[in-house]
Amino acid sequence: MKKVDLEADRKILKYLHKHMLVDEKSDVDDVMSHIAEEAVLIPSKGRPITGAKAIRDAVKEMVKTNVLSMSGGVTTLEIASSGDLAYDIGKFKIVNQGPKGPVTEEGHFVTLYKKIGGEWMFMGQIWNSV
Amino acid sequence: MEKIRETIDLANLKFGEFVRKGDTKSLASLYTKDACLLPTSSGIVKGRKAIEEFWGGVIAGMDLKEIELKTVEVIGEGDAATEMGEYMLKLEPRGQKPAVDRGKYIVLWKKTPEGWKLHWDIWNTSLRSP
Numbered sequence: 001m002k003k004v005d006l007e008a009d010r011k012i013l014k015y016l017h018k019h020m021l022v023d024e025k026s027d028v029d030d031v032m033s034h035i036a037e038e039a040v041l042i043p044s045k046g047r048p049i050t051g052a053k054a055i056r057d058a059v060k061e062m063v064k065t066n067v068l069s070m071s072g073g074v075t076t077l078e079i080a081s082s083g084d085l086a087y088d089i090g091k092f093k094i095v096n097q098g099p100k101g102p103v104t105e106e107g108h109f110v111t112l113y114k115k116i117g118g119e120w121m122f123m124g125q126i127w128n129s130v
Numbered sequence: 131m132e133k134i135r136e137t138i139d140l141a142n143l144k145f146g147e148f149v150r151k152g153d154t155k156s157l158a159s160l161y162t163k164d165a166c167l168l169p170t171s172s173g174i175v176k177g178r179k180a181i182e183e184f185w186g187g188v189i190a191g192m193d194l195k196e197i198e199l200k201t202v203e204v205i206g207e208g209d210a211a212t213e214m215g216e217y218m219l220k221l222e223p224r225g226q227k228p229a230v231d232r233g234k235y236i237v238l239w240k241k242t243p244e245g246w247k248l249h250w251d252i253w254n255t256s257l258r259s260p
Binding site for chain 1 (some may be wrong): 154159166168169170171172173174203205206207209210212214234235236238250252253254255257258
């Protein structure tokens with residue numbers, strides 16, 4: 001029986017979620033160090049992004065985005081009884097500076113995490129627009 | 131893992147069958163009692179009753195005729211698993227041309243006393259807005 005410190009895991013996962021909100025101050029290598037090799041990003045209106053190189057390229061693009069504001073956050077976080085899988089759901093609202101002015105996107109997300117080698121890693125995220 | 135995959139495959143076939151029959155009560159019974167849908171263009175839909183109404187609205191209001199769910203990957207074990215997949219749905223709104231939507235989804239499955247059920251369900255389209 002694995003001993004699981006749920007409270008400690010919840011704190012780490014909440015921190016990880018915030019840390020993975022990429023903006024122009026984010027360090028691409030640091031962000032990538034928290035992403036599992038088999039991770040997948042499923043953006044709204046786009047194809048799934050898989051593989052370390054494709055995800056790195058996507059993160060590089062996100063870092064270039066001029067984020068004017070970001071709000072929302074996790075509403076529910078659950079850790080599986082196995083202790084090595086976790087999931088969160090929540091809402092987001094992000095305003096980016098577009099070529100013709102501010103562009104707002106608002107929606108839901110689900111994030112997946114997996115404990116690999118004793119460390120929580122970002123396994124994937126899907127989001128859509130409301 | 132194979133057992134979970136088989137269970138999910140079967141549930142996805144049932145999902146399609148219930149949509150074709152317009153059987154929203156059975157459709158809602160595939161979800162946990164406190165399940166959440168995170169649909170595109172809508173707030174969070176929580177609980178079986180609300181989920182039954184949501185799918186009833188889509189089937190009747192948007193004339194959803196068919197849905198196909200294709201699992202791409204399943205991770206997890208014990209009492210929780212995550213499925214990533216692709217969907218295809220056919221809409222035949224009255225007075226309009228039939229339409230097909232294709233996209234991606236992530237479902238968090240939970241093992242309950244009633245068996246494996248969809249607990250969180252989020253999707254987004256792969257089609258660009260016209």
